[in-house]
Amino acid sequence: SLILQHKSDGILTITIERPQALNALNAAVIGQLAEAVDIAQTDEEVQAIVLTGSGDKAFVAGADIKEFADFSGKQGKALAQEGQDLLFNRIERSAKPVIAAVNGFALGGGLELALACHIRIASDNARMGLPEVSLGVIPGYGGTQRLPQIVGKGKALEMILSAKMVGAEEAATCGLVNAVVPAESLMETAYKMARSIMKNSPMAVSTAIQAVLAGYEDGINGLQAEINCFGASFETED
Numbered sequence: 746s747l748i749l750q751h752k753s754d755g756i757l758t759i760t761i762e763r764p765q766a767l768n769a770l771n772a773a774v775i776g777q778l779a780e781a782v783d784i785a786q787t788d789e790e791v792q793a794i795v796l797t798g799s800g801d802k803a804f805v806a807g808a809d810i811k812e813f814a815d816f817s818g819k820q821g822k823a824l825a826q827e828g829q830d831l832l833f834n835r836i837e838r839s840a841k842p843v844i845a846a847v848n849g850f851a852l853g854g855g856l857e858l859a860l861a862c863h864i865r866i867a868s869d870n871a872r873m874g875l876p877e878v879s880l881g882v883i884p885g886y887g888g889t890q891r892l893p894q895i896v897g898k899g900k901a902l903e904m905i906l907s908a909k910m911v912g913a914e915e916a917a918t919c920g921l922v923n924a925v926v927p928a929e930s931l932m933e934t935a936y937k938m939a940r941s942i943m944k945n946s947p948m949a950v951s952t953a954i955q956a957v958l959a960g961y962e963d964g965i966n967g968l969q970a971e972i973n974c975f976g977a978s979f980e981t982e983d
């Protein structure tokens with residue numbers, strides 16, 4: 746397996762285990778992550794998910810460059826489409842909160858993975874960026890859409906066009922990450938965040954995620970979605 750799963754006190758920790766490639770996302774990792782997130786949706790023992798990378802150097806150093814170096818346009822399009830459908834969109838739409846514990850480099854598809862999560866906590870050694878244009882491509886796993894949503898269009902364009910990395914402090918200043926902590930307290934901080942969410946109604950938490958996402962969907966009136974979700978809350982036991 747290329748991912749490690751550990752369940753404790755309602756929190757599922759998923760660790761990407763490809764340290765020799767700085768946890769780069771190949772098709773197998775994407776498939777295994779998608780399956781784990783899927784199963785967690787109906788697992789009553791799981792109330793929150795924390796996603797991190799193995800080792801102390803990288804969260805995820807991107808999509809696996811070696812896998813797509815010789816791709817045609819058609820294959821490139823399929824890679825982005827399948828990755829978004831199978832994993833990135835599903836993480837964003839997870840009914841259970843997903844927290845990225847960014848423990849080092851989060852580049853390209855790695856940053857895009859963190860962007861699809863609901864909350865990001867970074868260790869002080871983390872470095873983040875979308876280097877794709879330096880490789881002659883553009884972000885393909887949602888980076889051109891989710892980065893502007895999170896940091897604003899100006900900062901997102903600076904990061905995407907310059908291909909430069911930002912350090913953890915700068916990431917916190919521009920809202921890219923929710924908090925920066927020393928590397929040794931990263932996981933505990935992520936768990937603390939998870940536990941603070943888990944104190945609340947799981948139904949209301951998942952409905953709130955749904956309502957927030959609605960505002961970013963084409964053709965959906967976010968305020969109307971909120972009204973509907975607010976009403977639906979009263980129909981639940983919680």
Ligand code: CAA
Binds near residue numbers: 807808809854883885
């Ligand atoms: N894909 C495949 N292998 C990768 C990788 C990636 N994205 N990133 C790192 N690796 C591998 C390296 O090839 C190397 O393997 P070997 O020892 O077998 O050569 C190993 O991981 C260690 O990497 P480095 O020796 O390069 O480590 P470093 O400390 O010198 O540098 C780094 C670290 C700055 C993160 C550097 O590895 C790097 O720049 N990686 C590539 C980052 C990148 O461009 N990511 C974007 C990918 S494109 C994308 O994600 C497209 C998309 O949106 C869909």
